[in-house]
């Protein structure tokens with residue numbers, strides 16, 4: 418709910434946020450609290466918002482209020498390793514139109530839940546292929562989280578990325 422509120426605050430008026438860095442991770446004391454101004458600039462996203470074509474809501478991703486066969490794409494970001502993967506796949510398959518895309522980006526850093534859901538990348542691709550999807554692309558893409566010029570260490574992740582099209 419907090420992220421949804423921030424989305425609308427940024428969309429409506431722009432906001433200033435303050436990131437608090439651990440003292441153990443900065444050289445300069447002035448870098449403990451760093452301010453950022455966030456707003457949505459003019460462009461496609463601004464136009465879609467102003468036209469009422471873009472909105473944000475929260476729900477259980479395993480049981481969404483979206484009708485079946487209604488979406489062109491589902492993006493699952495830093496999420497597939499947090500929820501029971503088969504339930505997530507079944508809900509994405511339900512809401513996607515035929516030809517709709519499921520796009521995954523995130524690490525496979527399973528930390529809780531049933532070990533039966535802790536699939537390797539290849540097992541995930543097999544699950545989708547055997548459940549009515551064609552795999553269009555897959556890769557491992559590195560990124561760095563929480564990096565900035567002020568902090569000393571940040572988190573490096575290798576992310577499992579794939580795009581699956583509902584048949």
Ligand SMILES: C[S@@+](CC[C@H](N)C(=O)[O-])C[C@H]1O[C@@H](n2cnc3c(N)ncnc32)[C@H](O)[C@@H]1O
Nearest residue numbers: 420475476477478479480493494495496499500
């Ligand atoms: C690692 S965060 C990623 C958030 C976002 N996708 C991003 O990249 O910043 C995972 C989020 O999933 C939420 N979450 C966990 N289980 C969920 C579920 N069943 N339905 C919807 N959200 C869930 C958590 O509360 C958390 O906000």
